[in-house]
Amino acid sequence: MASTKKRKVDAESRTFQEKWTDNYFFIMQKEKPLCLICLETISVLKVYNLKRHYNTKHANYNSYKDKLRTDKIQNLKKCVSAQEMLFRKHTDVADNIVRASFIVSEKIAKHSKPYSEGEFVKECLTAVTKVLCPEKSHEMEKISLSRWTITRRIDEMASDIKLSIKNIASKFEAFSIALDESTDSNDTAQLAIFIRGVDASFNCTEELLALQPMKNTTRGEDIFQEVKTVFTVFDLKWEKLCRISTDGAPSMIGPNIGVVVQIKTELSSNKINTEDLSVLHCIIHQQNLCAKSVKFAHVMGTITACINFIKSRALNHSQFQEFLADVLSDHEDLTFYCEVRWLSKGKMLKRFYDLRNEVSLFMDMKGKPIPELENKPWLCDLAFLVNLTTHLNELNAKLQSQGQMIHELYGHIKSFQNKLRLWESQLKEGNTYHFPTLVNHKDFDCESFANELNSLSREFNTRFCDFKNQEANLQIFSCPFDVDVELAPLSLQMELIELQENLVLKSKFNDIELLDFYKNYFPWDKFPKLTAFAEKNDSVWQHLQMRATFFKDELRKIQNQDENY
Structure with missing residues (x-):
C-alpha cells in the first residue's frame, strides 16, 4: 500500500x-x-x-x-x-546596562586595576550623570560593578577570546610561537606564550596565547609541559609549528633538556621532520646583550655613585634641585639608571654629561669632590659613551616600532653593523663627525674607541648568527623577484624562475605592501611550493619585540590576588 x-x-x-x-x-x-x-x-x-x-x-x-x-x-x-516600542525600549535599556558593565570590566582588566575599583567607577559615573543628565541617573545606578560582577565579566570575556583564538587557530596553515619566562611581583614565575599564524588566505593573527603561572621549578621539562598543555587546550597541530622564538635562557635552548630540544623530540615521536623547524632568539634581547658588552666600568661606576649620593638622600636631592634652579640650569634633575630598563642608561648618561659642571660644583660644596670631572681622558670616555648609547637607543627604538616583519627588523641590525664598521674606520682616521659630543673634546685616543666599536661589531656578529643563517630564506620571502635562483633551495628554483618572468606580478609587487601582494595577488595554484614557503615565513614572529617589552610594561601590573579577591 x-x-x-x-x-x-x-x-x-x-x-x-x-x-x-x-x-x-x-x-x-x-x-x-x-x-x-x-x-x-x-x-x-x-x-x-x-x-x-x-x-x-x-x-x-x-x-x-x-x-x-x-x-x-x-x-x-x-x-x-x-x-x-515599550517592550523594545526596556530590552534595549537592559542590554545597554549589561554592555556598560562589560566595557568597564574590560578597561579594568586592560589597565590591571583591582576589581574593587569597579564600585568606585560606578560612584563617579553616577555623580557625573546627576550633573550632566539627571534623567539617566537611575539607569546608571542599575549598572552592576561589584568585584564579583567584574570577575564574572572578565571570565566571560576571557572564555570568549579563548574560543575565538581556538577557532582562528584551527585554520592556520603554519604558525610560530614565542616563549618568555619571568617572575611577577608575587615571586611567581609566569610563562608567556605568544602565537603568530597565517591561514590559507594569508590572514595573519598574532596574539598572547596564554600566561601560565609556574608555582614550582622552571626547568626545561616544566616549561615544555606547560607548552604541551596549551597546545592541547587550543587544539594546535604540532606539524604546523615552523618556528620558535625564545629569550635564550638555558632552560629554553639547553642542549640536553631545554624546551627546544623537548619540542623537537615531541615532533620526532609524531614522525614530523624537525629540519625545517628554526629557533630564533628575541631580537631586542640580543641587541640589549650586545649593548651590555660596552662596559666602561670606570665611567659608569663614578657616575652611578655620584647620582646615588645625590638622589638617594632626600636632603641632598632637594638641595641639588634648588641649586639647579638657582643657576638657571636647563634641566631640573638627574635621572636614575635601571638595569632592567636598559634605555635609561643612555638618557642618564646624556643628562649627567649636560649637568657635569653643576654636579661638580654641588659635590665640592658637599665635601665630596669628583676628580674625574676634571680629568680630560675620563671626560672623553664619557662623551664617547654618551654618543654610543644614543646610537644604540635609536636602534632599539627602530626595533620596537610596531608593524614590522622579521626581515625589516633584521635589516635594522644589518644597517647598524655597517654603521659600526664605518665609525670604526672614521675614528681610526680621527673623524668624529658621527660622535657630536666627542667633537667638543681634544687629545683623546681614537684607536681605543675604534677598538671598542670593533668589539661591539664582533658581538653583533656572534649574537645574530641565527638570523644570519635565515637570511637567504628571508630574502626569498621579501624579494622573490630579485633573489639569485641558483642560491635558492632546489625545490623552489623552478617556480622562482617562472615567477621572476611574470612581468605583471613583478610590477604589482613593487606597488603594494608585501603582505597585500601575497594575500590578494599571488597565484597560489600556480606556485604551490612558493605559497607554502611564504606561509611559513609569514608566520614568523613579526613582533619579536613583544616578548622583550611584555614583562617590562605589563607583567609588573598583574593584579594582586588579595586586592581583587
Whole structure:
C-alpha cells in the first residue's frame, strides 16, 4: 500500500492579504496573523480561521463602517506599535546596562586595576550623570560593578577570546610561537606564550596565547609541559609549528633538556621532520646583550655613585634641585639608571654629561669632590659613551616600532653593523663627525674607541648568527623577484624562475605592501611550493619585540590576588 504524505501548512506558501485587515482586524506580525482587538495570534494563516475568530469574539465591531472603521484600525495599530516600542525600549535599556558593565570590566582588566575599583567607577559615573543628565541617573545606578560582577565579566570575556583564538587557530596553515619566562611581583614565575599564524588566505593573527603561572621549578621539562598543555587546550597541530622564538635562557635552548630540544623530540615521536623547524632568539634581547658588552666600568661606576649620593638622600636631592634652579640650569634633575630598563642608561648618561659642571660644583660644596670631572681622558670616555648609547637607543627604538616583519627588523641590525664598521674606520682616521659630543673634546685616543666599536661589531656578529643563517630564506620571502635562483633551495628554483618572468606580478609587487601582494595577488595554484614557503615565513614572529617589552610594561601590573579577591 502506497504511503500518503501529510500536508504541511508551511509548504503551501500562503500569503496574508491586506483586505483581511479591513474585514477582520488582523495584521501580520512575526509571520503569524495578530488580532488588533484582543492581540491573539492564529496558528494557521487561513481566511476561515480569521473570519471565525472575528465573528465569534468581535462581532460587535461590525458597527464600524467606512471612515470610522479605518480610523479604528489605525488607532489599534498605533496601540500595538506603542506596546512593541515599550517592550523594545526596556530590552534595549537592559542590554545597554549589561554592555556598560562589560566595557568597564574590560578597561579594568586592560589597565590591571583591582576589581574593587569597579564600585568606585560606578560612584563617579553616577555623580557625573546627576550633573550632566539627571534623567539617566537611575539607569546608571542599575549598572552592576561589584568585584564579583567584574570577575564574572572578565571570565566571560576571557572564555570568549579563548574560543575565538581556538577557532582562528584551527585554520592556520603554519604558525610560530614565542616563549618568555619571568617572575611577577608575587615571586611567581609566569610563562608567556605568544602565537603568530597565517591561514590559507594569508590572514595573519598574532596574539598572547596564554600566561601560565609556574608555582614550582622552571626547568626545561616544566616549561615544555606547560607548552604541551596549551597546545592541547587550543587544539594546535604540532606539524604546523615552523618556528620558535625564545629569550635564550638555558632552560629554553639547553642542549640536553631545554624546551627546544623537548619540542623537537615531541615532533620526532609524531614522525614530523624537525629540519625545517628554526629557533630564533628575541631580537631586542640580543641587541640589549650586545649593548651590555660596552662596559666602561670606570665611567659608569663614578657616575652611578655620584647620582646615588645625590638622589638617594632626600636632603641632598632637594638641595641639588634648588641649586639647579638657582643657576638657571636647563634641566631640573638627574635621572636614575635601571638595569632592567636598559634605555635609561643612555638618557642618564646624556643628562649627567649636560649637568657635569653643576654636579661638580654641588659635590665640592658637599665635601665630596669628583676628580674625574676634571680629568680630560675620563671626560672623553664619557662623551664617547654618551654618543654610543644614543646610537644604540635609536636602534632599539627602530626595533620596537610596531608593524614590522622579521626581515625589516633584521635589516635594522644589518644597517647598524655597517654603521659600526664605518665609525670604526672614521675614528681610526680621527673623524668624529658621527660622535657630536666627542667633537667638543681634544687629545683623546681614537684607536681605543675604534677598538671598542670593533668589539661591539664582533658581538653583533656572534649574537645574530641565527638570523644570519635565515637570511637567504628571508630574502626569498621579501624579494622573490630579485633573489639569485641558483642560491635558492632546489625545490623552489623552478617556480622562482617562472615567477621572476611574470612581468605583471613583478610590477604589482613593487606597488603594494608585501603582505597585500601575497594575500590578494599571488597565484597560489600556480606556485604551490612558493605559497607554502611564504606561509611559513609569514608566520614568523613579526613582533619579536613583544616578548622583550611584555614583562617590562605589563607583567609588573598583574593584579594582586588579595586586592581583587
